[in-house]
Amino acid sequence: MKPFRIEIPQADLDDLRDRLDRARWPRQLPGEGWSRGVPVDLLRELDDHWRTGYDWRLHEARLNEFPQFVTEIDGHDVHFLHVRSAEPDALPLVLTHGWPNSFVEFAGLIGPLTDPAAHGGDPRQAFHVVVPSVPGFGFSAAPSGPGWDTARVARMWAELMRRLGYDRYGTQGGDLGAYIAPEIARLAPEHVVGVYVISGLGFPTEADVPEMDEAERAAFAALMSADWMHGVDHHALLRSAPQTFTYGWHDSPLAALAWMTQKFHDFSAAGPLEKAIDRDLLLTNVTLYWLTGTFGSSSWTYYDSSASAWPAGQKAVPTGVYSGPPGIRRLAERHNTIVHWPADNPSGHHFIAMDRPDALAADMRAFFAKVS
Template sequence: MSTEIRPFRIEIATADLDDLNDRLDRARWPRELPGEGWSRGVPGAFLRELARYWRQEYDWRGHEARLNEFPQFMTEIDGQDIHFLHVRSAEPGALPLVLTHGWPNSFLEFTELVDRLTDPGAYGGDPARAFHVVVPSLPGFGFSAPPRGTGWTAARVARIWVELMRRLGYERYGAQGGDFGAYVAPEVAKAAPDDVVGVYVISGLGFPSEKDLPEMTEDERAAYARLMEQDWMNGVDHHGLLRAAPQTFTYGWHDSPVAALAWMIQKFHEFNASGRPLDEVIDRDLFLTNVSLYWFTGTFGTSAWPYYESTGFGWPEGQTVAPTGVYSGPPGIRRLAERHNTILHWPEDNPGGHHFIAMDQPDHLAADIRAFFAKVG
């Protein structure tokens, strides 16, 4: 097995850009279904306007150049080509930190966060709390190769991350993750307990389930009720859909940019807990760059493996081999999280917002990551 680390640049062929534009020009638009707002799915006017902007005003080449400002690499681990960003801080003593993105996102999830972690002084933070940042693309996401065969789990991904950090020469580091990354980051600590100094997750630890209700307080039951009312708990069941028939839906997402765009809008809308319109929470160009990455890499289907490899939904549990910190405690319950974690950092006053908080609140997230790892030492 080769252990070579190869430089990588994003270079989407002009023919692929022309093909996308041609498909957008020839979009076949359906009739509107009855119902107001989002009651039947993505509103037609919203989708048409974003598709128009994607076709006529969005500048892929400009964003491609911006992404290529980050040092990017490829290396083969476990038979997989793994794409990753590796941005070293100029600060002496910076702590290495591996960030794991979620679905339906990509390494792009952290592009607004990287500089805030590697150069905190430029953003009003303590330069002594800087990080060397590693952002791998999950197998089957973006430029990482799709999994070969079945049998993939968060633990298997974590073992790849451990080997990647070893290959980069890091013997002491932190692990961070949200969404699917909240399952992977604790597994990194389990796989390398002598190397991982702390695990930081966005949210999801200590989330109550129905079986916890008998022992919950009145306030906790109220929080549970609010949790169950959230759009992301009651929208399109992507867990069930992608477990049951991901190949069937992939044909549409892979062939039609409008279908792909509508699917992404649907999920990012449901994942928006800010109370504000989606386009006020996540920058439109940032969102479209993520959609474009999925489109150009053909990964709408290959990124579905965390779901069709699962047998059902369960909240992340965490681990006990390293201290744990979270960005957002509620609606998680700390004492429930402490069944499986050594909680060192559990704030309840961080600003909420979108599920992908790094795209919505990068300043607050970076500051909280620094606060947690300062406690770790």
């Protein structure tokens, strides 16, 4: 394992600023709010901050405060953070980010997990935290060919934890991580004490409707009417022509910013994007994608699939879920042994690690206290 530091060449930052300065802006199309996509006025404001107010070097330095490493697994370099707690009996925990996110997703969560006493928690519920970058994201090498799936990534994570000397550990994931985290338990149940999923388990489908009661039908109706179910269909887009769209994201930071802003807006369940997520944190994620050139390679889970489906989970070890609705516990229990399903957690599940890291950390501690 080789120590790693983020050290972006100044020339790359200068090129980014130059491209932003020379952006060719379109006119606003007719329509209210987000009805035609990201509003020009909103994106101009965010772009202006990216050009003149955002400081990558500041956030680069903050990210470099976390110990980082690169190791080769399955023929691919894997970048990861490894932050050990000062508490000797801390539980090892591997966190898996989603799309369109990165390890940046967990920047505010690591402290509450590794040092709960400093964040109002019980020091006996501390974690040693491992945050790998999924292949094709950030500083991890991209998949070298077709045919990759979440089970292959799960095998890489299990091997990573073995190399780090962790025999018993927990797994966590949201979005793409909600598929990978259960796969680790299915692959290595003797090593995983529990799986914690942000959201996605027990999501109903049309096939479940005939067996639903009134409350479950209401949950299904809420799911089908949710804003994030009716945004840009990135599944279809990235399955059909990811290379075509990658040209724009890779060459134009304005196009990249618009795409990321659209998807973060679509996925934000905690109200307006500008109120839900700190804009510097959002821009750090966008800048990381830009500087590493990973807009195309990070979409491999979509272009290697023929259809989309909700994560199913596993029954090998106990499962905890941060956010239930619109998931239905009864449906989740078909494929999972659910031991933790709180009904009163703060909303905003898709980006809760960025929006409410303290609330997420507290709930994770509650779950893993039950299973470890």
